[in-house]
Amino acid sequence: MSDEFVGSETLLQMDPTVVAGLTWGLKRSFLGYLARTPMSQVSLGSGAGVTTQSEFWFPLADASQFDVQRGDGVLKFSGNVRFIGHGGFLHVLLDRPWIEVTADSALLSFTECRTEDPTDQRMGVASLTWPTPQDDQGDWIWPEVPTALASAGVELFNDVYPVGEALEPIRLRIPQ
């Protein structure tokens, strides 16, 4: 994916491993497909960024409902990324990611992804394999959280990928 794909003005020259937030490459082949689709657009909103490795970065909004020791609760992030292609037929909005971890599951969700209505309806896009975090200079980091497409995320990608399709891993950094 070239820099022109997202527009050089939106490229953050930062190392996401040192900034509190969620970093996600989504799915390489989907981004490659968009890059090959004429007139497609990727836009960032509400503080979201993109790294030099073309991963999307969402700033940490609230970690107060997450218990790192127990490994459960909710991590909330802000910002959004929007993908548009095929004259608007393809419209994917990934807005305000949350990670919800329980004893049995871990889920990455976004607010209602198919519309611009900023409701609190959430869509579970990816199931996560939740590792224990590492202590890194006063922060908790999760260098690689494996992700797979969850059932509610299938329609989002036009039923192209099946449930369980491997997505890119997530990286997280949360202040202690």
Ligand code: HEM
């Ligand atoms: C006019 C409407 C559309 C047309 C003509 C179209 C066409 C295509 C074509 C030709 C491919 C294979 C091309 C390639 O791999 O480079 C493809 C793949 C794909 N399309 Fe579409 N598409 C349309 C709408 C959509 C919509 C609404 C979505 C929803 C997100 C979507 C998601 C995908 C995905 C996820 C792939 C597979 C990408 C990959 O991982 O390789 N498409 N589409």
